Amino acid sequence: MINYNLLESQIDNLAKSFAEAKPIRHLTIDNFLSEEVANQAFSVFPTMEEMDVLKDFRQDKAQDPAINKFNLIFSELVSQHLHSERFLALISRISGIPNLRTDSKLYAAGLAQGGNGSFLNVHIDNSSHPVNPWYRRLNLLVYLNKHWAEENGGNLELWSPDMSESVAILPIFNRMVIFATDKQSWHSYRRVNTLDGDTRKSINLYFFTEESADGTHYYHVTSFKARKNEILNKIVYPVDNLVRTVARALRPNKDAHAVLYEQKGKNDRKNP
Template sequence: MKFIDLSVSELHDLAKSRRADYLSAEPFPNTYFDNFFNAEKLSEVLEEFPDLSQNPDLKYNDANQIKLASKGEYRFGEKTREFMHFLNSQPFLEFLSILTGIEALIPDPYFDGGGAHQILPGGLLKIHADFNKNKLTNLDRRLNILVYMNKDWDESWGGHFELWDKEMKGAVKKILPIFNRMALFTTTSDSYHGHPDPLRCPPDRSRKSLALYYYTNGRPEEEITDAHSTLFKARPNEKAGKSFKDIIKQLTPPIIYDAAKKITK
């Protein structure tokens, strides 16, 4: 396969060998792989990473997040599109299912919330649990993949991907976002994670990643909750901000809010 130097059978064997570690990881099932992809091919993807800073529609700036994110695949270059399609392909989905135990994974060809992500100096993404339903398909969000694209990343710059316990007492794991590192984790309504401290990289650098989300039609009964958007959580001695959407929901009578949601779907 073009983007990885493994056959399908070798990819399956790798997934089997890491499955127990993935499922037993704290604070929720997770792992990461270094040098998983062909470095030359991934470098070609990095070369065409889109400049997200020039489009105000791609900026998120509120109390909980200061970041840039693409929408859909139309800003992808040719190699990026090919790479992202590979990550939504049958061989890779089979690898993910064997590794995580989540069967019949469904990719998101619309990259709703996924795609190219970029955080500039001073940016952050506070600790949160992800939205649990795809607004287009109503499928259940089950798995996140983050492919980091940052060459020669200095640890003093921060940007660690943090995984927090359910009680929000502290980070159980911190993952440095270095080039060709792929992090993945099972998503539930209490799989709290983020990049909560302002980025300290030089002005000419940024934290780049490619994000992909995977879904199923239904989820285990013990994980079922009402549909929700991103749930931000405060760290100890920190006050969680409310998103604009949350504020509108809080101020709007439920009947009117629900009716508006149906109209805008």
């Protein structure tokens, strides 16, 4: 399913590209899946109505970790390939992050989709797994958008902490992106413009370690930041982040709200 030959034959070059990328360490790989698998995943991708929708002033998209509800190709791709020891060893070498763990519960992961007007504003993800004592370390995205052009928007944006530098990555068909996640890994995606009814489709996964990115203990909720031209958000987001941080800290189980995918008989993998 995965183009392992491409990854394994270029592993040193890919690791170098990841390490040198700015403003966040990241890597983009096209033709990531075999053509047959990519086409099949595109053809059976669920509709927006079949997925859970997240819509507020921070975001407008569908996200669903319960991939067993959908075509078998998605659970096979995740469990047998993207969560395999072979692939885990590859992305560990590429990223330089040892002891990576997969998350069979697919916290905040699974399939994602956005129709016309969809967006995800600049943010850093929740630092930790809601059940296991793990820190989030890598985000992986596989895009399944045929005939996607710049005018369709939806570009993944990676930002420097002071918002002075960014890179935009077009979510074209069969493109995979991984990027490092830590306390300063600000990212977003631009508003989608698809008046023809098309949608921005992706498979989203996260990888964790027991150690934090900087070796210290920290916790933060998913926190949003305004772009330089977003005057109202510069006022709203700091207050919103603070309120959610305080509310989370007061809960006996601060991440009890998390929606998880229950895979019976599956264990989380650790890089050997």
